[in-house]
Amino acid sequence: MNRSMMMGSILGAIAVSAGGAFAGYRMMGGPAGAEVVSVKALTRTIRTPRQECHDEQVTRVKQARDTRQLAGTGIGAVIGGLLGNRIGGGNGKVLATVAGAAAGGYAGNRIEQRVQQGNTYTTTERRCMTAYDIREVPAGYDVVYLLNGKRHHVHLAHDPGKRIPLHDGKVLAST
Secondary structure, eight states, X not given: OXXXXXXXXXXXXXXXXXXXXXXXXXXHHOOSSEEEEEEEXXXXXXXXXXXXXXXXXXXXXXXXXXXXXXXXXXXXXXXXXXXXXXHOOTHHHHHHHHHHHHHHHXXXXXXXXXXXXXXXXXXXXXXXXXXXXXXXXXXXXXXXXXXXXEXXXXXXXSOOTTEEOEETTEEOTTO
């Protein structure tokens, strides 16, 4: 026999032996893992609070010293009484004076009230509110797999791919 034929025969025998050994190992070792049917990625929402503040212009009414508008009522009553006194004559003069004082008092009260409401000042106030930053973070995977012809569910921290490894016929969820 020539040398190249001898070398070819030896290499062929080695290749056939290796292939047979590998096939036998696969047959005796059983399945390499459970077949994954579906994988669903899970997330959870995290809300992080933070303060959001801004300055705001606010108009306020100054505190009046005369909260009952007594000065306006009094001045209006005096002016109204004087005007009513000039209008009437005889007994009507008294009635006109009283009516003028009442109307003048009411008008003076309302005028002072309007003046007080218009007496305002503007200030800057800081307004704050709580706002939330929202983000989604991974929360693992829900996995459905087939083992011995039955469907099973497991929650894993990672995506298992097409197969889940087995150890003594049980799923290795920590790998």
